[in-house]
Amino acid sequence: MELYPVTRLAAVTEATSRSGLDALLLTPGPDLRYVTGYDATPLERLTCLVVPASGEPFLVVPRLELPAAEHSPASRLGVEFVPWDETDDPYALVAARLGSVERVGVADRMWAMQSLRFRDALPGVRQELAGRVLRELRMRKSPAEVAALREAGAAIDAVHALVPGFLKPGRTEREVGRDIAAAIVDAGHATVDFVIVGSGPNGASPHHELSDRVIQAGEPVVVDIGGMMPSGYCSDSTRTYSVGEPPEEFVAYYEVLQAAQEAACAAVRPGVTCEAVDAAAREVIADSGYGEYFIHRTGHGIGLEVHEEPYIVAGNTEPLAPGFAFSVEPGIYLPGKHGARIEDIVVCTDEGVERVNNRPRDLIVV
Template structure:
């Protein structure tokens, strides 16, 4: 999952990019390179990968055992502990003399960025994503296997949703049961739970509320978590509690065809925006174009949202190993809405869906 060779690959990519070093603090970039899921603390943890010379990781002394017992402890990597009275930013700078340009972790805290700037005033700061994005976008077979495992786990939760989704219960009550099921299915943490019922189904990122689910409601359930591997799940299905409105049933079938078409469009060399267009053309052609208000998808891996983004204007061609959501939606404000989402991986000759629960409207008893 976190091969020892990755550190050397990133160092080579850093040198090719013209940067003097990468500086990675706790977050997905650090975990991708080292396997260390470090706590995000006010005390600095920083993996420094110089274009030339030996990489090192500065860690607070009290966090040294955790770093040693993580995958980072098995790398050809010096772990440098610092004490409470040390200035860790000065320590990083002292080990990187003459560096003129550094790549900072994309999710680095502003406090850390500014203190590094003060400690290395001659070094231009850019995003580490300029080096890491290509590597992180192309998932290895082990990463795809981890995403496949995550997909199966969240599918298992969707199979249980009809047991939780009953008229008379609140969205919050249903969401609490779903969150418990996400952990029981093998995730280490719950990332998000969206239960949008009735008019709330028309809000793509609706938060759980105390709205009571009623007979005839359409309910959008969008859920995801993080597996012990660090890789994420994300899947949306739409449910009806009893008989759904007739106008909803008409556009749900359009949506299902659009999602199928976008998944079928996935193959190497196809531009990301063309996958978006495959779904959007069908929805627009049926007269619902203005009700599809977001991009078709986002990349997924160690983050729920990462590159590539499946959106108009992104001409970047898909490559084997790219993993992303395909999730068109139709939303009728004040009434109801629907979304269907699968994670798809671009393969050598097409695409593989990692979510396999039925995409038909699931009707539960009112």
């Protein structure tokens, strides 16, 4: 099954027309990859897929990048390639081909430099975010995308299986992180997106970066890791370990955390709101007296980006639908002491929920 079928481009064109926008302008980044499969290099030279609400889409590309575009999945979509030379003005070229327009959607990750150049080339034209057109399509993963996320989940699970062998008293977080990064690539990822190894008090900082802190016996260690697969789809999973027997206080709240993560996963099914999944985890933690130590949302969408919609957070009344893929990752963090997080990527199915991460969620003592 194709990850980037021709039908996706047709669906984007239809969504653009329904939105009231006259065209989408998609520069290198996840939106362009989603529509065409072309992982274009972001450059000061403009590459831009133009998707008119009516009419045929076309890809404006620097001539020196034309061979790369022609060898990408975009070449199978029937999109016209419009190369431009070094002395051309590609923004004027886009404006001339669009003709009279009033509102365009620009890629959410478009550089400000490019947005401003389009503003000059299309004076008086209102720019809006293309994300509001693409979000419904990108949130609802196709069977091929779910398969890609399963592959990513299995790959990062294989790395977590190796982590106990890396965690030893006397090693630094950075040394462990280097081993994990190598394992992420060895497991089949194309790139390493992040490696968090939070030992002892550093585990109380959810986005702690690797440091030269030496891991001590009896300390919990939060390991949050992820990367991008050759498919372009991402992995992200957290497990918490203990190097030797952990403090009793930690064991007590880890059991609470495990129950909260299980409750949130069990809440996932079509029609349940994003905020209800967040509440399922948060209520367990709050009822046990640790509410003030759960300091972030329960989850985020994942796909071509590690963080994308939907966000599993209070105030998000978006109902889940089959194909929605996101993390479920409650955490408890005691400043100056230690912390813990358990994270799985899940997919909302017709019947309920599928986890794509399947490593044990019990505290792993090494």
